[in-house]
Amino acid sequence: MKNWIRLPNSEGNCIPAKDGSSGQKLYQREVGRSGFRGPSAQIYHRHPPAGWVTFEGPLRPRAFTLGKLSAGPACPLQARRVLFNDEMELRYWKTETKMHALARNADGDMLLFVHEGEGALFCDYGHLPFRDGDYILLPRGTSWRIEPHGTCEFMMIEATGDAFGLPDPNTVPGGVSVDPMRFTLPQIDDAFRAQQDDAFWEIHIKRRGAISTLTYPYNPLDAAGWEGDLCVVKLNWRDLAQRSASGQNVPPAAHCTFVAKSLSVSTFVPKVGEGKSGMLRVPFYHSNEDVDEFVFYHRGEFFSRGEIKAGMATFHPSGFPHGPHPCSYQEKMIEVPIETEEVAVMIDSMSFLNVDETIPAGAEWKAYVKTWEKAEETL
DSSP, rough: OOOOOOOOOOOOOOOOOOSTTTSOEEEEEEEETTTOOOOTTEEEESSSSSSOOOSSSSOOEEEEEEEGGGOSSSSSSSSSEEEETTTEEEEEEOOOSOOOOOOOEEEEEEEEEEEEEOEEETTTTEEEEEEEEEEEEEEOOOEEEESSSSEEEEEEEEETTSSBBOOOOGGGGGGOOOGGOOBBBOBOHHHHHHHOOOOOOEEEEETOOOOEEEEEOOOSOOOHHHHHHOOOOOGGGGGTTOOOTOOOOOSSSSEEEESSSSSEEEOOOBBBOBTTTEEEEEEEOOEEEEEEEEEEEEEEEEEEEOOOTTTTEEEETTTTBBBBGGGSSHHHSSSSOOBOEEEEEEEEESSSSOOOTTTGGGGBBBGGGGGGTTTTHHH
């Protein structure tokens, strides 16, 4: 852990007031290092930090509707790539077809997030049913396939050359980490044994981005048993959601769920209102100077994001302030229910991320960068 230079201090007027009660509107922006796990500062501006008039260049914020991407291919390791760098890949895969070959990623651990659908996953360790909202962690080198029950959509996150683990509670706000007892493991059950046969089966192996194929005269998912402390595991966002009770602190809106060397995966879960009023506070602008931020919106109405709907994703590179859209500050939006139903997956990458520019133009919301332009007149 870096020995940051920390000099706690306060200067000038540090009371944000959006209703003009202090005689001057101030807009709060948090500047943070190391994914806000390092030192941070709250700066109070006279004008909205995201109230730009124009935005030019490759740093611009991006938004995508991943559900518009075409279905397929048959091999999930070749699914549509969305973001990438030397230490991670993010792909999006839509399928309604039973896999007739196995997949094995030799480039790193694979984390699947099930956005839509349900079905069964078969792997070296057995049979694992899945549903929407599940994370499925596939350790590097695991052979697997799925049998969807209808159309399924998956977000696939690869920790290239690395492995996913759990966050250190000492680095998580509130010291809350994932309880390993909440994970579900595959089982060698009747369904797993029933899929074993003596037909020819292929394993498609991805290594350094290239696919190699092994062919067997039988199904390689033929385990009779296993033991040890390495396994495929499953966790649903519903297992992270918490409810407040009288006398308890409000649970966090975002749980850091999985970490690798240069990235973290967090889950935004339904959040109760804050304070005695039970109202949800509009989040402030922020500048996260050490990470690129990608958010996939899984379900619900997104309080701070206006026209962003479930199935969409936003990408905010580090280097510019961003935050709630102006509509979040309108009176009708402040009177929100005491509990939200927002569920999202956030990826913070310490290494610069690249957008795969082969994404079809119809899947990107080109005007997203303009959604903050009238910030000052709206707030």
